[in-house]
Amino acid sequence: MENVTLILQDGTEFHGKSFGYDKTVAGEVVFNTAMMGYPESLTDPSYAGQIVVLTFPLVGNYGVPAFSFEDNGIPTFMESDKIHAVALIVSDYSESYSHWNAKESLSDWLKREKVPGITGIDTRELTKVLREHGVMMGKIVFDNQPGNIPEAEYEGVNFVEEVSCKEIIRYAAANVTEHNEAKTAVLVDCGVKANIIRCLINRGVNVIRVPWNYDFTDMEFDGLFLANGPGDPDMCVEAVENIRKFMECEREKSDSAVRPIMGICMGNQLLAKAAGATVYKLKYGHRSHNQPVRMVGTETCFVTSQNHGYAVDSKTLGSDWEPFFVNMNDGSNEGIRHKKYPWFSAQFHPEACSGPVDAEFLFDRFVELL
Ligand SMILES: NC(=O)CC[C@H](N)C(=O)O
Numbered sequence: 001m002e003n004v005t006l007i008l009q010d011g012t013e014f015h016g017k018s019f020g021y022d023k024t025v026a027g028e029v030v031f032n033t034a035m036m037g038y039p040e041s042l043t044d045p046s047y048a049g050q051i052v053v054l055t056f057p058l059v060g061n062y063g064v065p066a067f068s069f070e071d072n073g074i075p076t077f078m079e080s081d082k083i084h085a086v087a088l089i090v091s092d093y094s095e096s097y098s099h100w101n102a103k104e105s106l107s108d109w110l111k112r113e114k115v116p117g118i119t120g121i122d123t124r125e126l127t128k129v130l131r132e133h134g135v136m137m138g139k140i141v142f143d144n145q146p147g148n149i150p151e152a153e154y155e156g157v158n159f160v161e162e163v164s165c166k167e168i169i170r171y172a173a174a175n176v177t178e179h180n181e182a183k184t185a186v187l188v189d190c191g192v193k194a195n196i197i198r199c200l201i202n203r204g205v206n207v208i209r210v211p212w213n214y215d216f217t218d219m220e221f222d223g224l225f226l227a228n229g230p231g232d233p234d235m236c237v238e239a240v241e242n243i244r245k246f247m248e249c250e251r252e253k254s255d256s257a258v259r260p261i262m263g264i265c266m267g268n269q270l271l272a273k274a275a276g277a278t279v280y281k282l283k284y285g286h287r288s289h290n291q292p293v294r295m296v297g298t299e300t301c302f303v304t305s306q307n308h309g310y311a312v313d314s315k316t317l318g319s320d321w322e323p324f325f326v327n328m329n330d331g332s333n334e335g336i337r338h339k340k341y342p343w344f345s346a347q348f349h350p351e352a353c354s355g356p357v358d359a360e361f362l363f364d365r366f367v368e369l370l
Contacts, residue, residue: 003143004118006051006089009136012129015143019093020110020117022142026152027051027086029138030309031127032287037354038088038106039064042115043078045163045191046265046307047085048230049154051138053123053130054090061094063102064109072171072201077101079193079353083113084163084230086152087140089126093119116140134283135309159231160239160266163191164212171197171207182206183222183370188214188239190229190266195353199360200225203367213238217245222370223260226267226345233269233279233310243274250341260369262362263345265308271345272312272336275321282332285309286348289355292328293335293348301328304348305355311347312336342369 001017008014008029031053032041038059041052065077075081088110097105110117118140130136139150173182184206187197192209200207210216212229213236224246229236243261250258263271269279286306294301302325312333314323324335324344337344350359 005141005143006118006121006126007139007141008129009138010133014121014126016089016118016120018116018142019107019119020088021114023114023116024139024141024145024148024150025051025086025116026137026139026150028135028154029053029130030135030285030287031055031123031130032307034287034289034355036062037289039077040079040354041307042083042085042088043075043080044193044307045080045084046193046228046230048159048163048191049152049157050085051087051089051140052085053126054088055123055127057091057123058094059090059092060106061097062099063097064104064106065101066103073169074171074194074197079195083110083115085115087116087118089118089121089123091119091121091123093117130284135285155232157231158235160190160212160229160236163230164189165209166211168211168214169209171201171209173204173206174201176204180204183367184208184220185223185225185370186210186216186219186221187225187227188212188216188242188267190227190236190239190270192227193349193351193353195351196225196227196264199351199363203363205367205370212236213242215242217242217249221259223262223366225366226261226263226270228264228349229266233266233273236266236270239270240273243270247274247343255340258341260342260366261344262366264349264351265347268335268345268347269310269312271343272317275336276318277316277321277336278313279310280313282309282311286327291348293325294328295325296323302358303356304350304359305352306348308347
């Protein structure tokens with residue numbers, strides 16, 4: 001195992017050993033406090049450009065499932081077709097693994113996908129530094145190659161363009177019977193997680209997955225779905241324009257003919273921007289499986305899976321909109337809804353994968369509205 005050093009933007013250094021692919025990399029260093037879920041997190045396109053630090057100390061002991069695909073092209077266990085995180089940092093990598101579904105070790109998978117993995121770093125101390133300072137850029141440097149210093153940017157990069165599909169992909173609804181006619185949703189792919197598509201097709205919805213900047217407004221469909229995605233939502237100008245155009249066309253119709261919109265994470269931010277609101281960067285984001293959110297107007301709280309670094313500024317929402325959910329830790333926005341039309345979104349991940357499935361009912365609500 002090669003000796004490596006993580007050098008943060010403020011000069012702080014952490015020393016560890018490489019257990020993944022031996023390559024110098026740079027990215028935004030973010031922490032995730034979930035206890036499990038590394039196969040899903042690493043393949044979540046929303047982690048593009050980021051070095052992921054896991055605070056749970058023991059990582060790798062359940063291995064990695066097979067990277068197989070269903071007939072419709074959706075991965076069986078993963079959230080996309082490759083690892084999107086720039087690197088993984090853990091405290092104590094487990095050399096041995098055991099799980100009914102494991103096909104290989106985390107180390108072998110990282111090496112195969114050419115992604116660095118660092119063990120032996122005090123990830124709780126590193127997290128304290130990130131909490132105090134806020135997320136920072138970081139570089140992973142091999143001690144035997146001191147002159148090989150990587151460079152990267154996070155702010156101002158359009159990561160959505162890198163991870164979105166390049167052409168339209170169609171998925172047929174599953175579980176359709178003569179009593180249950182399939183509806184069709186256009187899904188704006190900013191970096192969609194596979195389980196969002198699974199949640200829709202398993203509820204009898206045909207999905208038309210379109211590139212993030214595709215003008216879908218003239219297509220035939222029953223509802224609009226805005227997916228998750230990496231990076232700064234302010235980079236997704238064309239997507240916001242298309243959503244705004246769609247909403248303007250729908251407002252011309254009679255109320256009962258207005259088609260529904262649901263958004264998740266980046267989808268919440270883009271819907272809010274299309275509604276005229278602004279988005280800001282959180283100090284260190286929300287990345288975990290136990291983020292409590294309250295549904296506004298109720299005392300009902302859901303424990304949710306999250307991965308985001310930006311948030312909607314609820315104060316900037318126009319008078320037609322209201323917050324749908326609020327984060328019970330820091331009071332930040334966790335979703336919005338239109339006061340009259342069937343348009344709503346969540347900043348958290350109701351599709352989970354990984355994490356608690358408490359909020360999956362939001363898909364049922366969207367499908368009922370279609
Ligand atoms: N998971 C997501 O969709 C994240 C949205 C956005 N990139 C953020 O970090 O806030």
